[in-house]
Amino acid sequence: MSTPLKLNKPLVSVEWLFENKSAPNLVILDATLPKVGQQQSASSKIEGIKNALFFDIKNIFSDTSAPFPNTAVTPDVFEQEVRKLGINQDDALVIYDRHGVYSSPRAWWLFKTMGFDNVAVLNGGFPEWIKAGYASEALIEYNGALGNFKSSYNSNALFDYKKVLEVLSDSKKIIIDARSSDRFKGTSPEPREGLRSGHIPNSKNLPFTELIDDGKLISQTELIQKFDHLIDKESDLIFSCGSGITACILALGAEVAGYKNLAVYDGSWTEWGSLHQLPIESD
Incomplete structure (x- = not known):
């Protein structure tokens, strides 16, 4: 079994991700958010990096009852929803979006705010992945066991x-x-x-x-x-x-x-x- 990943920098390249895609604790998240005027696609129809899960900033990881858009959810809600994606405390998260680098840093910052540091953004996102000639497939919907992710909220973030x-x-x-x-x-x-x-x-x-x-x-x-x-x-x-x-x-x-x-x-x-x-x- 390969060694679990420890991310020591906030940005990784598509080449690095391809080389490390078999790491046992790697979780890849698609955190695409539509730009102003665009519509959100149904995740079941989205092409993405193999084994990637959809991290829904707009509908799940924002407080939809708040008066302003993209308001962060509470630490408890964040923890509960991240666990539903099967994410554990010892996982390494690489986050991308389909614009390049646009909304993925928002997901990265939310994880940092919740006290989770083993996380990085994929530089260039999905367009760079495709440009490098790497394969894509439809995003999968996670149906496995709950993860053990734990929020540790940093109020200064x-x-x-x-x-x-x-x-x-x-x-x-x-x-x-x-x-x-x-x-x-x-x-x-x-x-x-x-x-x-x-x-x-x-x-x-x-x-x-x-x-x-x-x-x-x-x-x-x-x-x-x-x-x-x-x-x-x-x-x-x-x-x-x-x-x-x-x-x-x-x-x-x-x-x-x-x-x-x-x-x-x-x-x-x-x-x-x-x-x-x-x-x-x-x-």
């Missing part, structure tokens, strides 16, 4: 608007917004009706698209340059976006670049822009 308000005047805590520069500046309207335009006071802008090249995360050297241009290594970073998805791309990039003390503002601009008592800036 996910912020709500109250925690963001508390750090607005702290120069060592930097909010970085992953939206486009036009949305950040307030010169383009928000896609969600009723939202104010602009950004959180004192926040900085790093569009997530600047971290992606042809569906893959840019190199560690390039990531370091992107972040070092905005902040210093001692800063605590809080990432925001439209609804908590692409902020996690920045979190992934920052971790690859060597930053620590990272958090994601879960409600992001959908929440902040909806609450008229909260301050905003625009350029």
Whole structure:
């Protein structure tokens, strides 16, 4: 039997995954979320990496009763639903999506938030897997025994608007917004009706698209340059976006670049822009 995998970095290549696909504790998750305007496909009809399971961010791993989209579920619900996928505490998780690198970092961050670190994102996702000539098949539906996954919630990993308000005047805590520069500046309207335009006071802008090249995360050297241009290594970073998805791309990039003390503002601009008592800036 081959040695169980231990993932010591947050990003793996398709070549690495292919070489390690027979590891006894490997679980591959498809965490595809439709982009704005796209429809969610039925998982039974989805082609994916062999033996991959569907990690349903939209319907299972978001609180569908919450007022804002993509709100994280409670640790208890997360634990219960992950166990239904047969995932155990000693598993190694590799997460991909069918856009390249888009929604997979959200699933990666949720696992990190729940205290699980043996997890990585597949760089380039399913498109890169196919480009490399590796085989695909329909996603399987797990029907085996429950896993023994245990949530150990890190309350510092996910912020709500109250925690963001508390750090607005702290120069060592930097909010970085992953939206486009036009949305950040307030010169383009928000896609969600009723939202104010602009950004959180004192926040900085790093569009997530600047971290992606042809569906893959840019190199560690390039990531370091992107972040070092905005902040210093001692800063605590809080990432925001439209609804908590692409902020996690920045979190992934920052971790690859060597930053620590990272958090994601879960409600992001959908929440902040909806609450008229909260301050905003625009350029």
